[in-house]
Amino acid sequence: MPIHRLADQLVNQIAAGEVVERPAAVVKELVENSLDAGATRIDVEVVGGGLDAIVVRDDGGGIPQAELALALAAHATSKIATLDELEAVGSLGFRGEALASILAVARFSLASRTAEAAHGWQVGGAGAASGATPEPVAMPCGTKVEVHDLFFNTPARRKFMRQPATERRHVEQRLRCLALARPEVAFGFSSDARRVLEFARAAGTVALEARVNAVCGKEFLTNALAIDEARAGLRLYGWVGLPAFARNQADLQYLFVNGRVVRDKLLGHALRRAYADVLHSTRYPAFVLYLELDPARVDVNVHPAKTEVRFRDAATVHDFMLGAVHGAIRRARPDAEQHRVETFALPARSTGVAGAEDTPRAPPAGGGFSYSAPYRAGLALGRPGAGMGVGDWALADAVRRLEVPADSVPAAAEGDGNYALGRPLAQLLGVYILAENRGGLVLVDAHAAHERVLYERLKRQLAAGAIPSQALLVPESVRLGDDEIERLLAEREKLGRLGFRFDRSGPESILLRGVPPLIAHTDCSALLAELASGSAEGDSRHLFDEALDAQERVLANVACKAAIKANRHLTLAEMDALLRDMERTERSGQCNHGRPTWVQIGMPELDRLFLRGR
Template sequence: MSIRQLPVELANQIAAGEVVERPASVVKELIENSLDAGATEIVIDIEAGGRKRIRVRDNGSGIAKDELALALARHATSKISTLDDLEAIYSLGFRGEALASMSSVSRLVLTSKPAAQQQAWQAWTNGRDMQAQIEPAAHPDGTTIDISDLFFNTPARRKFLRTDKTEFGHIDEMVKRIALSRFDVSFQLRHNQQLVRQLPIANTPKQRQQRLAKLCGSLFAEQAQRISVESQGYHLEGWFAPSAGCRHQPDVQYFFVNGRMMRDKLLAHALRQAYEPWLIDEKVPTYVLFLRLPAEQVDVNVHPAKHEVRFHQARQVHDWLLQQVRHGLQAVEQDPSAALVTEAGHHYHSHDNDALPATADIPKPRSPLLPNAAPSRPASQGDWRQLVPQQERQQADHRWQVLRVIQQRFALLIDQQEQLAYLDLWPLYRDSQAHKLRRSVDHGLAGQPLLVPVKLNVELAREFTAIDRLAMERLGIHARQEGRSVVISHVPQMLRRSDVPAMIADLVKQWQRLSNDPEQLCQWLLQRQPPLTMSTTEAEQLVIEWQQQGAPQQWLQPLATPEVTDAAH
């Protein structure tokens, strides 16, 4: 077959395959266009999960009559004009492909009116004839894009759409992500003429907290710590959950770079590392964070749907993000009373790498053994224990409190009579984990992705594949075949820092014994855990659980307080 130039219609449909994956992709592109146009009000109407109709209306700057047809042409945009513009992109869109791609796989009507124009005008295409038709229309200032019969002329694409409920779920998630990034814009989302989301502009801290609760849940909004850090030309702000408020599913993990929602392995790895010392029980980092940096330091033109970015100084960004989030977590986890309570929740604020929140005044113990140690606050003197249910606090406050954690293993305790004792946390933790693991093993462990998948040698791969794949996945171990070898991509959260090949080899060796005895399997998982790093918050929670169980004494060692006499006598 000879080489030939593709027809415009075919070229647009090929481009649409990259830009328009499903109805949610259309909604994303249209909302981003509205935001680039300076809109402060955006209304989204969906019918039949988006396959029948998608309409997005805004009050943005609008499109002039003589530019309407051009707006539907490929590579036509108002956002960049030179190569220099491509080096520093500030808008959400810039390629000029979205509207042309949509118009090639749907029936599209574009109606717009700039404030300086007396009459609104309308352009429409039907997916086949790419020449837009222009006619006058009635419309307020702003733009409405109405898309119907998505993929009507590409049956193969339409066949792969899921149910209306599933497709609308993706749309709702997309609107939620964008609404989290733009508190200065109101959003309204309707499905089949039923109001689903009504999000007014949120300019005050209280209003932002209300939107956060609507989109991420009231529990996250109540527990989340506010962070605002700026140094080295980077600015990080947003909310992160303390370890006790983290979830078991990654459903609240939102990260934005220069206002753009990202799924970036580098950023995700930095956040996992920041949380690693404190996360237990299969939990994952939970956050809504916004990173701003000079536009010339980040390349957003590396993914068809702009889901990924490339940083010019990737290692520096990774390490800076890791350091700032870990500082914020340390301020909360190691000294919960240091968090500053505001009407929008807790707040951690810094303008340089070394600044940490000042610790609030804490009652000092009068024990002569540790005159400078600071015990945790009683519940009546602060609200650092808000993450522990009130009933548990009432039951546990009667005696021991944690002064400090020593060597990340021993908790130094003090009671109301100022008696001191050491509590060995490791066996206490493993006993607590064993109870939770028994339940988790019964229902299946969640697998967490490895930053770098691990390839097994051929011999070990052969032994591993002899084990039932579903049994491995119930343990949270996911693998794929690559030639004669096997690549491990997921392992349980508790084993993410372990030596994966050695862990798999040991599992294969003992599988016959472990597979028939859930109790032995739980013990094996606990033994394969890397050395623990116990934070003060985790210690406090363990001590609460320990006291609820009657404070068994086998792990408690009383510490005599020496008698101090006055040297002058």
């Protein structure tokens, strides 16, 4: 086939494929136009998931009659006029492609009225992007856009659309994003004549919180940490969910850059890093975050859909977001409600239970607990056994001398001996610690809890400099395969900062000369062999994965291998020491892999189990 020019209609349809991928994309473009026009209320209606009809109404500034037909032409916009304006664009739309792209693949009508006009004007068509003659129409001030028979002239594209219910959900999700971006604007959404969403206009200092509460639900804000940090011309504010509030899918993640909904790999990586050691690999964090910076520092003209951005100083933005979110999670202290176990549902009433009280027994005063009180460095150090840490019964002398920073120690209970995690009662099945606090019972996974305690101590040592190495009285020979030895030698400098000292002593052996004091009591030869073999797995737990912080990954693996194992008998003193160490440790609610370390079973749950008060 010889080279030839494509027909304008085909060119428009090809261009529309980048902008109009599904009904939700049409809604996004039209609603963003309404927001740029200064609308205070936007109503969206769809029929058949948006494939049959989409109607968007707003009360914005409107389009003058003389510009109405031009608005349908490709690359016609009121947002920018020069390259300088493009590089610092603040509006949501600027390419002048949306209406022309929609018109190329649907039957379309546009009606608008300005405040100065006596009535509105309407123009439309199906495939004719220019040359249409506006006609008068009675309507209130604002704009109304109707899109019918989406992809009517591109049947192959329509064939790939999902069921109407699926497309409706995509539209609804897109509107939720836009509603979060602009809390001062009221939004309404109807599908097949049924009202689906209604977000009232919020005003004042609590406007954003009210909108987040309406879109994400009260449960999110109850289990979220507020963030508001600024540095180097960047500001990040919003909410990040607690690790205990993690989701099975990424359905509660909203990220905005200068008010624009974005999907950005750089920011996504920063968020994953922030949650890396408190979230299980199969769980997803919840967040609503707003990043603000000079528009000249971010390029929004990356993709026609404008959902991707590129930062001029990407490393600065990445580190700022990572530090802000990581710091918020680090400063958080677990609450009993966030770790509460919900028991199975029971009937509202039950008969034939002898001896049950008429009313549920109230838990003791002050039931439940929170770490929200100011921290104090002296955590009951004067009481017998209270100052004992894990290092006093299991770790090396160097660890016993490890100082705990004052700002990482939660407030101790008053002199009555009531601690946040309570006093230990027994060890269950060689795995769990059963304790009692003022709120009821506490179940602790001993291995997971000890793992977090060791991990945080190793990180503090690493942050203070290289972890010291404790020389072995008799160096140990470790037999390994040639590939494993090569991997260890390649990472010797990095492992040296972690306290491991070793040399090759033969074709298939390593001579281990020194180990981190924190794990001197463990089988260090076996641990080094596990590190060598683990680094060859090549999966998400790759020890030296450069995409993450390799050193912290090694620390996490070392802590996991060195933590107390199942079926190890613990005395009450040892269990008490572990509980006290947990209270002194940041992020002790999850182990390094994101599994919970403890749960609270409150008195109401226990009463329900035994039908008390029914």
